[in-house]
Amino acid sequence: MPVVWLCWAVFMAALLLPVPGNADPQLDYVLHCQGCHGADGAGSVDGAPPFAGNLGRFARTEQGRAYLVRVPGVAHAELDDQRLAALLNWLLARFDPAASDFPPFTADEVRAGRQRPLLSVPQARRQVLEHGQP
Numbered sequence: 303m304p305v306v307w308l309c310w311a312v313f314m315a316a317l318l319l320p321v322p323g324n325a326d327p328q329l330d331y332v333l334h335c336q337g338c339h340g341a342d343g344a345g346s347v348d349g350a351p352p353f354a355g356n357l358g359r360f361a362r363t364e365q366g367r368a369y370l371v372r373v374p375g376v377a378h379a380e381l382d383d384q385r386l387a388a389l390l391n392w393l394l395a396r397f398d399p400a401a402s403d404f405p406p407f408t409a410d411e412v413r414a415g416r417q418r419p420l421l422s423v424p425q426a427r428r429q430v431l432e433h434g435q436p
């Protein structure tokens with residue numbers, strides 16, 4: 303019987319350890335973004351715009367990419383730069399698949415942008431869409 307208890311204790315201890323391994327952008331989305339953006343990326347009543355038809359427009363220009371990385375929900379996500387880059391690339395492929403003419407986000411690009419989170423999102427969004435400047 304003690305062996306059974308030992309196995310159980312080892313199993314329970316293993317559950318508490320952080321799981322190493324590859325990033326899973328879909329799971330990261332569920333855990334860190336879906337609560338506000340919805341399973342279908344359609345947006346939310348508190349002002350999150352739908353992803354479809356929007357993400358690709360931003361991902362094509364330097365200013366738009368900086369905007370995507372600096373949006374507070376992205377910049378402050380509890381994910382490292384590598385996982386956040388993977389999540390953004392997954393987001394684009396999943397919710398705005400028609401848009402494909404842009405380079406994938408890299409950890410370096412994410413790191414540089416998220417150090418300067420946006421203070422006024424609506425204003426920055428308008429400026430990027432109207433003038434290309436965040």
Ligand code: HEC
Binds near residue numbers: 338
């Ligand atoms: C607490 C709610 C919340 C969470 C969590 C959240 N967001 Fe957001 N997101 C918003 C809101 C609200 C906006 C609209 C801009 C603003 O007010 O920040 C937004 C805007 C965005 C935009 C800009 C879209 C556009 O068309 O302007 C992107 C991209 C985005 N979020 C991605 C993410 C990602 C990726 C995550 C997870 C890592 C995430 N968000 C987590 C609420 C959230």
